[in-house]
Amino acid sequence: MTDAVNKDSIEVDAHGHVAVDVTTLDAELIEGPSVATPDVAEYALWLGDDSLVLAQQLGAWISRAPELEEDVALGNVGLDLIGHARSLLHYAGTATDRTEDDLAYWRTEPDFRSLHIVEQPNGDFAHTIARQFIVSHYLFELHSRLRASADATLAAIAAKAVKEVDYHRDHSTQWVLRLAQGTDESRRRMITALSDLWPYVEEIFRDDPLIDRLEGIAVRPSSLRPAFDAAIAPVLAEAELEIPRGFVASGGGRTGKHSEHLAFLLAEMQVLTRAHPGASW
Amino acid sequence: MTSTITPDTSAPVAISVEEQQFNDLIEADSRIEPRDWMPEGYRKSLVRQISQHAHSEIIGMQPESNWITRAPSLKRKAILMAKVQDEAGHGLYLYSAAQTLGATRDDMTDALIAGKARYSSIFNYPTPSWADMGSIGWLVDGAAICNQVPLCRASYGPYGRAMVRICKEESFHQRQGFEILLELMQGTEEQRQMAQDSVNRWYWPALMMFGPPDDDSPNSAQSMAWKIKRHSNDELRQRFVNMLVPQAAVLGVTLPDPDLHFNEETQQWDLGEIDWTEFHEVLAGRGPNNAQRLQRRRDAHDEGAWVREAAAAYAHKQSARTEEMAAK
Numbered sequence: 001m002t003d004a005v006n007k008d009s010i011e012v013d014a015h016g017h018v019a020v021d022v023t024t025l026d027a028e029l030i031e032g033p034s035v036a037t038p039d040v041a042e043y044a045l046w047l048g049d050d051s052l053v054l055a056q057q058l059g060a061w062i063s064r065a066p067e068l069e070e071d072v073a074l075g076n077v078g079l080d081l082i083g084h085a086r087s088l089l090h091y092a093g094t095a096t097d098r099t100e101d102d103l104a105y106w107r108t109e110p111d112f113r114s115l116h117i118v119e120q121p122n123g124d125f126a127h128t129i130a131r132q133f134i135v136s137h138y139l140f141e142l143h144s145r146l147r148a149s150a151d152a153t154l155a156a157i158a159a160k161a162v163k164e165v166d167y168h169r170d171h172s173t174q175w176v177l178r179l180a181q182g183t184d185e186s187r188r189r190m191i192t193a194l195s196d197l198w199p200y201v202e203e204i205f206r207d208d209p210l211i212d213r214l215e216g217i218a219v220r221p222s223s224l225r226p227a228f229d230a231a232i233a234p235v236l237a238e239a240e241l242e243i244p245r246g247f248v249a250s251g252g253g254r255t256g257k258h259s260e261h262l263a264f265l266l267a268e269m270q271v272l273t274r275a276h277p278g279a280s281w
Numbered sequence: 282m283t284s285t286i287t288p289d290t291s292a293p294v295a296i297s298v299e300e301q302q303f304n305d306l307i308e309a310d311s312r313i314e315p316r317d318w319m320p321e322g323y324r325k326s327l328v329r330q331i332s333q334h335a336h337s338e339i340i341g342m343q344p345e346s347n348w349i350t351r352a353p354s355l356k357r358k359a360i361l362m363a364k365v366q367d368e369a370g371h372g373l374y375l376y377s378a379a380q381t382l383g384a385t386r387d388d389m390t391d392a393l394i395a396g397k398a399r400y401s402s403i404f405n406y407p408t409p410s411w412a413d414m415g416s417i418g419w420l421v422d423g424a425a426i427c428n429q430v431p432l433c434r435a436s437y438g439p440y441g442r443a444m445v446r447i448c449k450e451e452s453f454h455q456r457q458g459f460e461i462l463l464e465l466m467q468g469t470e471e472q473r474q475m476a477q478d479s480v481n482r483w484y485w486p487a488l489m490m491f492g493p494p495d496d497d498s499p500n501s502a503q504s505m506a507w508k509i510k511r512h513s514n515d516e517l518r519q520r521f522v523n524m525l526v527p528q529a530a531v532l533g534v535t536l537p538d539p540d541l542h543f544n545e546e547t548q549q550w551d552l553g554e555i556d557w558t559e560f561h562e563v564l565a566g567r568g569p570n571n572a573q574r575l576q577r578r579r580d581a582h583d584e585g586a587w588v589r590e591a592a593a594a595y596a597h598k599q600s601a602r603t604e605e606m607a608a609k
Contacts, residue, residue, distance in 0.1 A: 056350060059362055063346040063577070066585025068339070068369050068376075075366035082359045089355070101354045125588045181598065182591025189587070272411055273353045279468050281353040281411075281461075 034094070034153045041095030042113070042210055043218045044154070045103070046254055047142075048088030049114040052104060053262070054135060055081035056269055057122055066125055073171055077132070080164040087157045105273040109263050110256040116249055117200035119259040126179055126186070126193035133172040134197060137231050138204050139165045141224045150216040173235050180239035195244035203251030210254075307508055312438035315381040323507055327437050328382050330504070332389045335375035336400035338368045339393070340574050344408040345417060353411060360457050361414060367450045374446065378439040394579045402560070403486050405568035412465055412472075412479035418458015419528070420480070420487035426451045427521045428491065431511040459528065466533045473533075480529075481537045488552070489560045491518040522550050 036044060058078030065071040089100040117135060122128050143165055146158035179190040205225040211218050236243065252258070273281075296304075299318035306313055313319055346365050352358035376386050392398035403421055408414070429448050435441040465476040492498055492514040504510035512520075522541075529536050540553030562568065 052355075055358075059349040059358070062349060062362065062365050062369075063342040064581045064584075066581070066588035068373055070585075070588075071342070071369040072366055072373070075362055075369070079359060079362050079366070082355060082362065086355050086359070104355055105353075125585065178592050178595040179588070182593075182595040183587070185587050186591030186594075268350050272351050276353075276469065276471065279353075279472055281357055281464055281468075 034091075036091050036095040036153070038095055039210060039213050040151055040154070040217060041092040043214055044088045044092035046113045048085050048092055048103070049112050050118050050135075050139075051081040051088065052085035053112075053114040053265065054118040054131075055079075055085055056265055057118070057131075058128075060122060061128065070125075074128075077168050077171065080161075080168065084157065084161045084164075087160075091153050091157070101273070105270045109258055109266060112256065112258065112262060112266070113254055114258070114262065115200070115203055115253045116251050116259045117197065117204060119253070119261045119265065120197060120200060121261055123193065123196070124189060125175075126189040127196060129172055129175045129179060130190070130193035130197045132168065133176050133232070133235075134201060134204075136165055136168040136172050137228055138224065140169045141227045141231070142219055145219045145224070149218070154217065169231075176235060176241070177239050180241050190239075191241065194241060195246065198244040199247040199249040200251070202248045203253065206251065206254075208254050307436055310434075310508070311436075312441065313436050314438045322503070324382050326504060326507070327440065328379055328384045331375055331379040331382070331440055332384060332392070333399050333401075335372045335379065335389065336393045336398055337404065338372035338375065340400045340404045340578060342368045342372075343574055343577055344404055344406070344570075345414060347408050348411060348414055351411070352414075357414075357461070364418075364454050364457065367454070371443075371447045371450070374443040378437075378443045381439045382437075390582065394575065394582055396566075396575055399564075401490060402563040402568060402571075403490050405563050405571045405574060406482070406486055407570050410475050410479055412462065412475040413483070415458050415461030415465060415476060416479040416483040418454050418456070419462055420458075420483045420525075421490070422451050422454040422458060423525070424487045424490040424521055426455055427517050427524070431517075434508075434511060436508040459532070462532050462534065476532075477534055480534045484537050485555065485559075486563075488518055488522070488555060489557075491515070491521070493557065493560070519549055522552055526550050 055078045058074050058081065061074045062071055062078070065074055085104075086100050089103045093099055093103050117131060120127070120131055140162065143158040143162035147155055147162060149155040149158065176190065179186040181187065205221045205228070207220060207222050211220050273279075300320065303313065303317065303319055303323075306317070313323075342365050345361060345368075349358065349361050349365065352361050376389060379389060380386060389398065393400070408417070426448060429444055429451065432444040433441055433448055435444065462476050462480070465472040495513045495515045498514055505513070525536065526541070538553045540551070542551055543549075544551045563571070566572075
């Protein structure tokens with residue numbers, strides 16, 4: 001599923017040579033001399049932070065999933081997203097000479113650019129699936145179009161990501177159907193989860209002045225809404241779920257206004273790194 | 282298979298055609314496959330060993346998953362997620378291998394969460410520091426590899442084949458552990474202390490993973506005769522220590538055994554006395570984290586029950602719908 005960690009090259013030589021670094025960044029990031037402009041870097045932060053925050057949430061499921069197959073599946077999705085986050089944050093960092101880890105571990109909350117939907121807690125499995133269903137469908141539409149970006153690095157990252165996100169979309173779709181049409185309890189939980197997450201959908205598709213400055217490079221969020229609605233409609237119809245009506249959260253993640261959840265998430269993620277400034281791991 | 286006689290394993294005299302075939306396969310170092318006849322004791326012994334191994338992979342996810350959300354770099358986070366996810370995968374292949382012997386996953390899971398099944402007691406130790414991700418890889422996975430490489434040749438086919446795949450991944454796990462410690466040992470004073478402290482805590486428990494000394498290992502002799510197991514506990518432990526000593530020197534860590542010395546005569550590293558009282562205490566459920574590990578597994582199982590029920594109900598409805606369509 002993920003190329004971020006390449007395990008295939010490892011031979012069984014249990015008692016021999018041990019010092020190997022098996023994880024490398026994707027080739028386009030190492031070879032390309034490309035340095036992001038400040039606006040492109042800001043846009044890469046938007047997307048990178050979404051992937052990072054969501055991956056961090058999914059990582060917390062591993063060893064706690066409802067069945068072993070889901071420990072593996074949610075782990076796979078999380079790993080793919082960490083891969084996307086690393087590529088995007090690495091690229092964002094080229095503008096200010098910072099590394100992916102400088103950006104992940106040494107920024108505080110107001111400097112994060114994540115959407116509120118990815119910050120929403122795991123909740124029960126239905127909440128995780130509802131969040132995943134919404135975000136994966138959005139990311140699929142986004143990366144499908146970002147492949148054609150005039151920025152070669154963003155286009156390369158998107159070309160790889162879109163294949164992985166396609167699987168994430170399928171995984172969450174299957175679970176939406178199972179939970180909505182499984183038992184009375186699972187249906188009740190699926191309906192609750194969808195209505196808890198829906199207020200955060202609107203923010204995903206909101207435009208920002210940054211997008212106007214990145215014509216041909218960034219994907220205009222509002223332009224994705226029709227495709228998103230068209231993709232989820234048949235799934236919701238088959239699941240006999242209605243689109244929830246009610247609150248629309250004000251959002252603001254792209255300008256550094258975050259939900260109450262993000263600070264806790266960052267505190268946990270950054271605790272060890274920040275206890276050892278300057279250390280390498 | 283020509284004979285239909287049910288073999289009576291308690292009969293001391295003539296052995297059946299099937300049993301002779303089984304013995305010949307073992308003798309010829311061939312593989313026994315699920316449909317072959319096998320003595321009940323062989324089947325039981327394998328189910329016990331394979332399910333314990335599967336449980337160990339599953340419980341073994343916990344001490345490491347503790348650090349996924351706090352991994353100190355994104356690269357480390359990705360590697361650790363991949364590793365813990367591999368362990369879930371290993372658990373899955375092993376449960377499948379045990380299922381070919383007639384065990385069911387539900388029964389095995391129930392035995393685990395009821396506290397009736399054993400798993401490797403090493404996972405009852407806590408992981409208070411990041412360096413423990415290094416020590417688990419280097420020492421615990423290292424010990425596991427020494428135990429498991431010979432199992433790739435185990436006489437039971439599905440087990441041997443599962444072990445080939447598992448060993449490849451364990452080798453990657455051991456390397457990443459070594460690399461974590463190497464990075465720490467080349468880091469700040471605090472990082473070096475973190476690494477040494479962790480090695481001090483994991484070294485002896487890792488040596489105990491090979492099981493009790495040969496003269497005190499009740500199941501070993503039969504398992505070796507059946508070629509499920511190929512080397513004795515003490516032999517494997519010795520091989521492991523011989524491998525560790527030069528690696529510890531590369532890392533710059535001390536192994537916490539003041540009596541460890543090179544024996545010119547045997548060309549091996551002689552180790553000090555192992556404290557088997559601690560081993561038996563942890564095995565008896567009085568280790569630091571036994572209760573916590575089982576509780577977490579039970580919670581995941583209980584909290585996930587509604588999800589599994591939903592999936593089963595949905596699959597049932599789907600197949601009923603397909604049948605209905607076919608009938609029309």
